[in-house]
Amino acid sequence: MDYPAGFAHSNLKYFYGAIREDLRMPLEQFHYFTNENIKDYSKMISDCGEGGADVCYSGPGWTGHIAFIDPCTPEFGCPPIEEYLNMEARIVTLHPMTILQNSLHGCFGCSGDIANVPPKAATIGPLDVKNAKNRLEMHDLTTMGSISSWLRMTSRLVLYGEVTPLVPSSILQLMDTDVYVTEAIAQPFECWETVGY
Numbered sequence: 001m002d003y004p005a006g007f008a009h010s011n012l013k014y015f016y017g018a019i020r021e022d023l024r025m026p027l028e029q030f031h032y033f034t035n036e037n038i039k040d041y042s043k044m045i046s047d048c049g050e051g052g053a054d055v056c057y058s059g060p061g062w063t064g065h066i067a068f069i070d071p072c073t074p075e076f077g078c079p080p081i082e083e084y085l086n087m088e089a090r091i092v093t094l095h096p097m098t099i100l101q102n103s104l105h106g107c108f109g110c111s112g113d114i115a116n117v118p119p120k121a122a123t124i125g126p127l128d129v130k131n132a133k134n135r136l137e138m139h140d141l142t143t144m145g146s147i148s149s150w151l152r153m154t155s156r157l158v159l160y161g162e163v164t165p166l167v168p169s170s171i172l173q174l175m176d177t178d179v180y181v182t183e184a185i186a187q188p189f190e191c192w193e194t195v196g197y
Contacts, residue, residue, distance in 0.1 A: 001032060001034070004107065005105075005107040005108065005118070007032075008032030008033065010107070011030075011032070012030065012032075016030055031044065031045075031048065033089075033122035038089065038090065038091060038122055039090075041088070041089035041122075041124070042088035042089045042124065042125055042127055042128050043088075045089075045124070045128050045131075046131065049133070051131060051133075052128070052130075052131030052132045052133055053128065053131070053132045053133070054132070054133050054134065055132060055133070055134045055135070055136060056124075056128065056129050056132035056134070056135045056136070057136050057138070058129070058135070058136070058137050058138070058169065058172075059137060059138045059139065059140070059141065060137070060139065060151070060154050060155070060158050060168075060169040061097075061098055061101055061154075062097045062098070062100070062101045062150045062151075062154060063095045063097045063098055063154075063167075063168075064154055064157055064158055064166070064167035064168055064169050064170065065095070065098060065168050065169065066126075066129060066137075066168045066169040066171070066172070067123040067124045067129075068092055068094065068098065068121040068122075068123035069092070069123055069124070069125065069126060069129075069168045070092065070093075070094060070095035070098055070168065071095060071165060071166045071167065071168060072095075072165065072166065073092050073093045073094075073095065074093055075090050075091065075092045075093060076090075076092065076125075076126075076165065077165075078165045078166065079165065081163060081164070081165065081171070084126055084165045084171075085126050085127065085130050085171065085174075086126070086127050086130075087125040087126050087127055088125040088127050088128070089122070089123060089124045089125045089128060090122075090123065090125065091120055091121070091122055091123075092120060092121055092122075092123055093119060093120055094117075094118070094119055094120060094121055099114055099117045099119065100112070100114060101150070102117045103116070103117050104143070110144065126168070126171055129171065129172070129175075130171070130174075130175060134176075134178075135172060135175060135176070135177040135178070136177070136178050136179075136180070137158075137169065137172055137177055137178070137179045137180070138179075138180045139151055139154075139155040139158075139159075139179065139180065139181040139182065139185045140180065140181070140182040140184070140185060141185075142184055142185075147184070147192075149184065149185060151185050152185055152187070152189050153189075154167075155181060155185050155186075157170065158170050158172070159173070159179065159181075
């Protein structure tokens with residue numbers, strides 16, 4: 001919670017903290033990973049949500065990850081899909097592409113400072129995504145307001161490719177999921193040599 005680049009810290013400061021105090025939910029209802037609860041986090045979600053979270057909000061990373069469920073990490077491996085869908089929350093090793101992607105986030109200076117990005121993360125598991133009562137996936141990222149986006153290709157793999165642990169967000173094809181794809185991500189891509197470098 002005290003790590004400035006951590007999602008729990010950012011969520012508490014910029015989301016929870018931005019809600020007018022008289023409208024905020026009690027702080028006890030704000031749940032986040034800790035060293036003490038990581039092994040029980042999937043059970044906490046299930047218990048608190050009577051079987052699963054009300055909603056799982058997500059957006060695929062460059063690797064097609066969902067949360068920090070990256071492809072073929074030592075902690076998740078690449079098992080058959082039936083086994084994969086029953087894997088719980090854990091600490092994971094980030095895929096090198098996720099580290100590169102995260103180095104472009106504001107808390108790391110938007111400058112490719114990969115040495116400043118932690119190599120590991122706490123994440124939910126595919127089981128938590130599967131057990132959620134609702135899922136909302138957003139495909140809307142461009143690079144700092146430009147036309148550049150790695151997400152155009154990833155979005156197509158997630159939505160139309162094979163369902164596989166090699167593209168973790170592809171599991172959403174097996175579940176009722178609302179997916180929001182912006183026009184910027186849905187547009188065709190081809191050689192734009194007069195636009196890029």
